Amino acid sequence: MIPRPASTPNSSLALFDLDNTLLGGDSDYLWGQFLVEQGIVDANEYETANRKFYEDYQRGSLDIHEFLQFALKPLSLHPAKFLYRLRERFIKEKIEPIVLPAAKALVECHRNRGDQLVIITATNAFVTKPIAELFGIDDLIATQPELIEERFTGGFIGIPCFREGKVKRLNHWLHAHRLDTSTATFYSDSHNDLPLLNQVGHPVAVDPDEQLELTARQKSWPVLSLRQGAEPVVI
Numbered sequence: 001m002i003p004r005p006a007s008t009p010n011s012s013l014a015l016f017d018l019d020n021t022l023l024g025g026d027s028d029y030l031w032g033q034f035l036v037e038q039g040i041v042d043a044n045e046y047e048t049a050n051r052k053f054y055e056d057y058q059r060g061s062l063d064i065h066e067f068l069q070f071a072l073k074p075l076s077l078h079p080a081k082f083l084y085r086l087r088e089r090f091i092k093e094k095i096e097p098i099v100l101p102a103a104k105a106l107v108e109c110h111r112n113r114g115d116q117l118v119i120i121t122a123t124n125a126f127v128t129k130p131i132a133e134l135f136g137i138d139d140l141i142a143t144q145p146e147l148i149e150e151r152f153t154g155g156f157i158g159i160p161c162f163r164e165g166k167v168k169r170l171n172h173w174l175h176a177h178r179l180d181t182s183t184a185t186f187y188s189d190s191h192n193d194l195p196l197l198n199q200v201g202h203p204v205a206v207d208p209d210e211q212l213e214l215t216a217r218q219k220s221w222p223v224l225s226l227r228q229g230a231e232p233v234v235i
Contacts, residue, residue, distance in 0.1 A: 013179055014110040015170070015196075016137075017188035018121040018128060021206045022103040023095070024227060027131060028071065028123040029054045030094045038086065041074055058209065060191060064122070064162045069154070072145050075126060076154030080147065083126070091130050099134055102226040106187070107135050116179065120170060120186075120196070122162040126152070141169050164195050191215065 019026040032050035035041045049070055056062040075083060110117055118139040119132045125142040132140040143162070146155040159165045174180055185202040186193070191211035197203035205216035205223045216223050 012115050013181065013184035014107075014115040014117050015184055015186040015200065016107070016117070016119050016135075017186075017190065017193055017206075018119050018131065019123060020189040021187055022100060022107070022119070022135065022226070023131070024098040024100050026054065026123075027095060027127050030098075031090060031127050032071070034090045034094055035074055040078075040086070057190075057192065060211070062162075062192075064160045064165070068124075068143065068156055068160060072124065072152070072156060073154045075145055075152035080150045080152060083152070087126070087130065090127075091134070095131055096134070100226045104135060106226065107137065110185075111136070115185075116177075118173070120161065120166060122160065122166065122192075124156070139173075141166075141173055163192055166193065167195050167199060170196065188212070197221070 016022055019028060029050060032041075032046065036043045036047050036050075053062060053067045053070065056067075078086075107117065116139070117135075117137045118141060119128065119135070119137050120141040121128050122143060124145050125140060126145050128142045129140060132138070141161055143160045144157040146153040146157050159168050161169045170181070181200045183202070184200040185204060186197055186200040187204045187206045188197060189206050189208050189212065191209055194212070194215060197205075197212075203216075203219075203221045205212050205221055207225050207227055208216060208223060213223060215221075
């Protein structure tokens with residue numbers, strides 16, 4: 001059963017979180033694991049830190065600036081062309097297998113309705129741009145790594161697209177496109193996205209973590225699953 005998008009008048013804005021929402025996993029964490037597997041970073045040191053930051057994210061205690069300093073540093077150590085080739089393998093080997101068919105179907109429902117499609121994610125744009133392309137979504141709002149003269153610096157540009165920062169980044173995008181969130185639908189799995197879920201007209205919890213599921217039930221938000229073998233709730 002394919003989940004239908006929430007019914008709103010005419011076309012509207014459809015916002016999608018990426019990791020553990022449209023994907024059956026976390027692309028940021030998997031990129032770190034991939035770097036370890038390829039010998040790009042020190043295995044013991046990097047894997048331990050990568051796991052700690054992921055657990056911090058799940059608990060809602062992630063220091064986004066500390067994490068970005070860690071996550072973006074490997075980009076600064078190699079030429080961009082090498083990284084782009086590495087990323088192609090990463091997408092094919094690690095991401096394509098976790099693209100959820102029901103998630104693609106949901107995106108197509110919104111596309112067929114004429115909605116404006118946007119992926120909004122804390123994971124940096126180097127990792128997520130080709131993933132957005134897998135879904136045929138042109139508009140990506142993500143943390144932006146700094147690139148100077150075809151070399152990543154290890155820093156980032158602007159506001160990290162995380163928690164309240166995700167709201168600020170979306171508001172800038174909305175202003176530029178003369179849109180608002182009054183009729184927008186936002187799909188997310190994480191309690192870290194509550195600041196944005198509370199702002200849209202149609203928040204939807206997708207395979208939510210425990211805290212988000214509790215909040216969704218309390219606020220009578222739709223809750224659905226896009227995972228294999230699950231029966232998505234039709235909303």
